[in-house]
Amino acid sequence: MSSPAALSVRRIYAMILRHLYLFKKSWVRVVEMAYWPTMQMVLWAFIAKFLATNSSLIAQVPGVLVSALLLWEILFRGQLGVALSFFEELYSRNLGHLFVSPLRPLELVAAMIGVSLIRTVIGVGTAIALAIVLYQTSIFDLGVPLVSFFANLLVTAWSVGLMVSALVMRYGLAAENFAWGAIFVAAPLSGIYYPIAVLPPWLQAVAWWLPTSHVFEGMRAVLLEGTFRWDYFWTTVALNALYLLVGVAVFLASFNGARKRGMLLQIGE
Amino acid sequence: MNVVEVSGLTKRFGKVEAVRDISFTVARGSTTALLGGNGAGKTTTISTLLGVLLPTAGRIVVLGEDIARHRYRVLPRMNFTSPYVDLPRKLTVAENLMVFARLYGVARPRRRIAALVEALELGEFVKRAYGTLSAGQRTRVSIAKALLNEPDLLLLDEPTASLDPDIADRVRTQLVDYQRQTGATLLLASHNMPEVERICDAVLMMRAGRIVDTGSPADLLARYGRRNMEEVFLDVARQRNGERVEAAPA
Numbered sequence: 154m155s156s157p158a159a160l161s162v163r164r165i166y167a168m169i170l171r172h173l174y175l176f177k178k179s180w181v182r183v184v185e186m187a188y189w190p191t192m193q194m195v196l197w198a199f200i201a202k203f204l205a206t207n208s209s210l211i212a213q214v215p216g217v218l219v220s221a222l223l224l225w226e227i228l229f230r231g232q233l234g235v236a237l238s239f240f241e242e243l244y245s246r247n248l249g250h251l252f253v254s255p256l257r258p259l260e261l262v263a264a265m266i267g268v269s270l271i272r273t274v275i276g277v278g279t280a281i282a283l284a285i286v287l288y289q290t291s292i293f294d295l296g297v298p299l300v301s302f303f304a305n306l307l308v309t310a311w312s313v314g315l316m317v318s319a320l321v322m323r324y325g326l327a328a329e330n331f332a333w334g335a336i337f338v339a340a341p342l343s344g345i346y347y348p349i350a351v352l353p354p355w356l357q358a359v360a361w362w363l364p365t366s367h368v369f370e371g372m373r374a375v376l377l378e379g380t381f382r383w384d385y386f387w388t389t390v391a392l393n394a395l396y397l398l399v400g401v402a403v404f405l406a407s408f409n410g411a412r413k414r415g416m417l418l419q420i421g422e
Numbered sequence: 423m424n425v426v427e428v429s430g431l432t433k434r435f436g437k438v439e440a441v442r443d444i445s446f447t448v449a450r451g452s453t454t455a456l457l458g459g460n461g462a463g464k465t466t467t468i469s470t471l472l473g474v475l476l477p478t479a480g481r482i483v484v485l486g487e488d489i490a491r492h493r494y495r496v497l498p499r500m501n502f503t504s505p506y507v508d509l510p511r512k513l514t515v516a517e518n519l520m521v522f523a524r525l526y527g528v529a530r531p532r533r534r535i536a537a538l539v540e541a542l543e544l545g546e547f548v549k550r551a552y553g554t555l556s557a558g559q560r561t562r563v564s565i566a567k568a569l570l571n572e573p574d575l576l577l578l579d580e581p582t583a584s585l586d587p588d589i590a591d592r593v594r595t596q597l598v599d600y601q602r603q604t605g606a607t608l609l610l611a612s613h614n615m616p617e618v619e620r621i622c623d624a625v626l627m628m629r630a631g632r633i634v635d636t637g638s639p640a641d642l643l644a645r646y647g648r649r650n651m652e653e654v655f656l657d658v659a660r661q662r663n664g665e666r667v668e669a670a671p672a
Contacts, residue, residue, distance in 0.1 A: 253502040255498045413475075417474040
């Protein structure tokens with residue numbers, strides 16, 4: 154037995170294993186992970202191709218839209234991965250068994266993040282591979298900065314996923330739709346396909362509080378100017394630290410609230 | 423020595439007082455029943471012992487540890503089963519048991535699972551998805567999950583609810599066997615009076631969130647002048663309305 158005070162890698166792995174069992178037996182789940190990123194990528198690749206013949210800016214970097222799209226999918230799939238792995242426990246009315254076991258809430262959070270990483274790599278990885286084959290557009294052209302974009306977007310995604318999971322723990326599966334819609338609130342403000350400067354000034358002020366805005370501006374700087382903007386990078390890291398802290402705190406607060414209300418043995422479908 | 427010590431436990435949900443200032447102990451190696459009608463406070467009490475429900479007031483010590491402060495020290499030595507809490511339905515029985523074996527840090531999980539599969543006769547459906555099993559099979563799997571870590575304290579919420587008499591009898595036998603082999607302590611919430619008479623050596627009678635009587639089944643039968651626990655239960659349950667329950671003709 155491990156020290157009671159320590160988080161346990163074994164328990165975190167047990168929770169990831171629970172989801173790997175699911176993936177192993179359901180090819181539909183795995184295909185579904187790759188389906189939407191692939192569809193989006195195909196759609197936007199055609200749009201990019203069209204714009205490339207009509208815009209000198211885009212013509213310089215034909216892959217910019219596809220790259221933006223794939224980064225957006227990392228964010229969306231990462232957030233969904235966290236929320237869906239939590240929902241699986243609710244659908245199967247299993248939270249009671251989990252929380253009478255030695256599993257700690259933070260270990261569950263770590264496992265949800267692990268599952269999210271696996272789901273994102275499967276889902277977005279397929280779309281990235283197809284983009285290379287079909288359009289000769291590789292997100293890897295972003296080079297080393299891609300690692301920072303990928304990591305930062307995932308951290309943002311996990312923070313939002315934890316907040317959505319907390320919401321569902323508080324209000325039940327009636328709040329499930331937030332998992333599909335929450336991240337889209339940030340989409341217009343994140344400058345995914347256009348610079349933040351396009352937004353009205355008051356919205357720009359809001360947008361700069363989103364880590365995602367700095368990631369997508371950073372992406373454009375790499376693709377259009379060939380420079381890695383460290384100022385964007387460090388601002389994103391700082392904002393993400395704040396977001397993740399808030400995400401974990403909200404999840405833990407929701408867990409404690411569920412313990413007060415007696416929801417852990419009851420919550421489910 | 424007591425495995426469970428509860429003092430002044432109260433749980434309120436808004437204006438509803440589900441458990442009202444109850445105190446009791448559970449002796450090591452005993453099988454104790456929490457007996458009471460719907461809404462008596464049995465499940466609330468068990469949930470607070472497990473720490474999944476925070477009490478409004480009171481102190482709970484389990485296996486020598488204060489649950490409010492050191493819950494994670496004792497959880498590896500406890501386990502729980504309830505027909506109202508499921509396991510992941512798409513995972514097979516074996517996969518479910520493996521996940522929980524790892525969560526509880528069971529040494530040699532495959533060997534332990536194999537032993538439980540044999541003892542609880544799960545072999546026939548161990549590779550089937552949990553969601554495809556009958557209620558009786560699910561209960562046996564749930565009990566296997568509860569025995570994975572060989573708990574010193576096993577909490578059971580209506581362990582034989584909705585089972586046919588044959589399966590219910592097998593489940594009781596398995597629980598009694600486990601208790602005898604390991605000296606574990608069992609605390610069960612139940613409506614099933616024959617079950618309580620058969621396997622319990624102590625009873626805590628609950629009504630409207632209070633413990634209204636305690637004793638062994640034999641003590642209670644003698645005290646209430648009844649032939650079986652069902653009549654005792656009716657006496658206790660209906661005293662709320664000042665009724666006296668006449669014994670049914672023999």
